[in-house]
Amino acid sequence: MSEVRVRFPPSPTGYLHIGGARTALLNWLYAKKTGGKLILRIEDTDEERSTSASIDGILDGLSWLGLDWDEGPYFQSSFADDHCRAAQKLIETGHAYKCFCSKEELEAKRDAAMAAKQDVKYDGTCRNLSGEEIAAREKAGIPAVIRFKVEKKDGVVGYDDRVLGRIERRYDDIEDFVIVRSNGKPLYLLCNVVDDIRDRISHVIRGQDHMTNTTRQVLLYEALGAPVPVFAHMPLTLDLQKRKISKRSHGEIVAVQFYRERGFIPWALCNFLVLLGWNPGDDREIFSREELIEAFSLERIGKTNSIFNYRKDDPKFFTDPKAIAINAHYLRTLPIVEIGALVKKHFQTQGLWHDDYDGPRREWFLATLELIRDRFHTINDFAEAGRAYFADDYALDPQPLAKNVLKHPELREWLPGLAERFAALKLFDKEHTETATRGMAEELAIKPGILINAMRTVLTGQLAGPGLFDVLVALGREKVVARLRDIDRLFGGI
RNA sequence: GUCCCCAUCGUCUAGUCAGGUCCAGGACACCGGCCUUUCACGCCGGCAACACCGGUUCAAAUCCGGUUGGGGACGCCA
Numbered sequence: 382m383s384e385v386r387v388r389f390p391p392s393p394t395g396y397l398h399i400g401g402a403r404t405a406l407l408n409w410l411y412a413k414k415t416g417g418k419l420i421l422r423i424e425d426t427d428e429e430r431s432t433s434a435s436i437d438g439i440l441d442g443l444s445w446l447g448l449d450w451d452e453g454p455y456f457q458s459s460f461a462d463d464h465c466r467a468a469q470k471l472i473e474t475g476h477a478y479k480c481f482c483s484k485e486e487l488e489a490k491r492d493a494a495m496a497a498k499q500d501v502k503y504d505g506t507c508r509n510l511s512g513e514e515i516a517a518r519e520k521a522g523i524p525a526v527i528r529f530k531v532e533k534k535d536g537v538v539g540y541d542d543r544v545l546g547r548i549e550r551r552y553d554d555i556e557d558f559v560i561v562r563s564n565g566k567p568l569y570l571l572c573n574v575v576d577d578i579r580d581r582i583s584h585v586i587r588g589q590d591h592m593t594n595t596t597r598q599v600l601l602y603e604a605l606g607a608p609v610p611v612f613a614h615m616p617l618t619l620d621l622q623k624r625k626i627s628k629r630s631h632g633e634i635v636a637v638q639f640y641r642e643r644g645f646i647p648w649a650l651c652n653f654l655v656l657l658g659w660n661p662g663d664d665r666e667i668f669s670r671e672e673l674i675e676a677f678s679l680e681r682i683g684k685t686n687s688i689f690n691y692r693k694d695d696p697k698f699f700t701d702p703k704a705i706a707i708n709a710h711y712l713r714t715l716p717i718v719e720i721g722a723l724v725k726k727h728f729q730t731q732g733l734w735h736d737d738y739d740g741p742r743r744e745w746f747l748a749t750l751e752l753i754r755d756r757f758h759t760i761n762d763f764a765e766a767g768r769a770y771f772a773d774d775y776a777l778d779p780q781p782l783a784k785n786v787l788k789h790p791e792l793r794e795w796l797p798g799l800a801e802r803f804a805a806l807k808l809f810d811k812e813h814t815e816t817a818t819r820g821m822a823e824e825l826a827i828k829p830g831i832l833i834n835a836m837r838t839v840l841t842g843q844l845a846g847p848g849l850f851d852v853l854v855a856l857g858r859e860k861v862v863a864r865l866r867d868i869d870r871l872f873g874g875i
Numbered sequence: 876g877u878c879c880c881c882a883u884c885g886u887c888u889a890g891u892c893a894g895g896u897c898c899a900g901g902a903c904a905c906c907g908g909c910c911u912u913u914c915a916c917g918c919c920g921g922c923a924a925c926a927c928c929g930g931u932u933c934a935a936a937u938c939c940g941g942u943u944g945g946g947g948a949c950g951c952c953a
Contacts, residue, residue, distance in 0.1 A: 394953075555878090592880065666902055701903090846915085
């Protein structure tokens with residue numbers, strides 16, 4: 382068995398979206414699994430829509446996801462000569478011909494056929510022009526495209542799909558498709574095959590939306606005298622209305638970049654994406670890289686399209702709930718130093734980072750992340766719901782403020798009083814702060830919960846959080862005392 | 876209209892190739908309970924699906940046929 386070589390060939394016409402990321406991921410996994418190579422090739426032959434910003438975005442997205450490649454990025458546009466030579470060869474060997482039908486004519490015919498609910502295949506007008514007829518048209522300066530000449534014969538062309546099984550299509554059902562534009566630029570169908578041959582691609586893993594391309598491309602491989610690679614068509618990812626997910630209709634929610642901005646852990650996103658249309662055959666759903674590579678196989682890719690369960694404007698879930706759940710799982714189970722590294726990056730962009738956190742305060746920093754991470758869903762939560770641990774400009778959630786603080790005006794006395802007790806404590810630790818708090822509640826003949834819940838809200842801005850006395854220790858005496866003394870500011874507005 | 880693919884809980888899916896161990900298993904979400912000064916985590920429990928109709932068989936989610944439904948493709952886009 383020769384070397385496995387797979388490729389990811391994005392067209393740089395937008396950002397990397399999760400469908401593309403999923404394709405890249407599966408190719409990457411197969412390469413890793415087999416010890417093969419992943420080739421990255423930018424398919425930029427549509428010069429009008431290709432942008433360099435898009436190329437950067439795709440490369441950034443892949444890097445962020447941790448999907449590395451072994452060769453490339455190659456640029457399809459730099460192999461234009463190969464593509465043209467292949468087209469020329471196809472004409473010379475009788476596998477292709479020039480077609481002088483105008484775009485307008487063809488469009489008119491196609492529209493008419495569609496309207497009449499007829500088949501819309503090319504009618505073969507130029508298929509059998511004589512040498513003289515061709516010469517005459519060329520002399521007259523009529524622009525021509527090059528079409529592939531599909532053999533007129535009974536039978537089928539087919540391939541053995543590693544996911545779907547044997548796929549066949551009758552020659553009769555395949556029209557003479559265009560492989561070179563009238564401006565001389567070869568089209569995707571041809572370029573893609575020529576590049577895959579040159580790059581010695583052994584397995585083509587791509588979406589089911591390419592299935593009709595594949596049968597035509599098999600014809601090209603054969604005409605070009607090249608071995609046909611193994612194909613594996615993966616199911617598509619659809620939205621709740623069962624439409625293909627796309628930037629145009631779904632916006633940022635399908636962009637890898639969006640998940641990066643919202644505080645996703647890169648591998649968590651990969652883990653979620655691989656489960657859309659693949660499973661290991663047992664009940665596992667969480668995989669380390671190594672585990673996933675070990676478990677992966679093309680045969681376990683499903684045949685059924687899956688739905689990306691995202692509801693626009695859902696107040697509770699900003700994306701597919703399962704994606705969030707997987708991310709949250711990683712957030713609370715990854716080694717805390719890994720979380721620390723991710724939080725550091727985010728804090729740096731938020732102006733919350735202090736170099737101390739990598740130095741003398743490192744232990745405190747990591748312990749605090751450990752304390753609060755259990756109820757967070759994304760890395761961004763550390764700077765939002767967790768802000769009070771790292772800065773003084775944290776927001777107070779109005780709901781708990783009303784419920785836990787403003788409801789008890791006596792807290793204007795109690796909390797500063799408690800602050801003084803804390804200030805006087807020999808040791809500011811869990812045990813002593815708890816004793817002081819409960820002691821005061823007893824003296825006041827109130828439930829300790831009143832003081833505890835009030836403190837949680839005042840000190841963290843939140844309704845809920847870790848055990849309060851852990852919070853006190855994490856914040857440290859200085860901040861706790863200052864925030865409790867300053868209680869009046871909260872009542873100022875009433 | 877033509878061609879191709881697909882069809883199990885709301886969603887992701889196991890089971891289908893080698894029919895019985897499946898009155899269908901897991902996960903997410905949802906609902907209830909335990910734990911807890913709060914919330915979350917964790918644990919326990921619940922709700923919830925074999926698209927339909929025929930056929931084959933002692934036996935069908937599983938095999939066969941049809942119907943319906945969904946998706947994809949039908950560009951001088953990739």
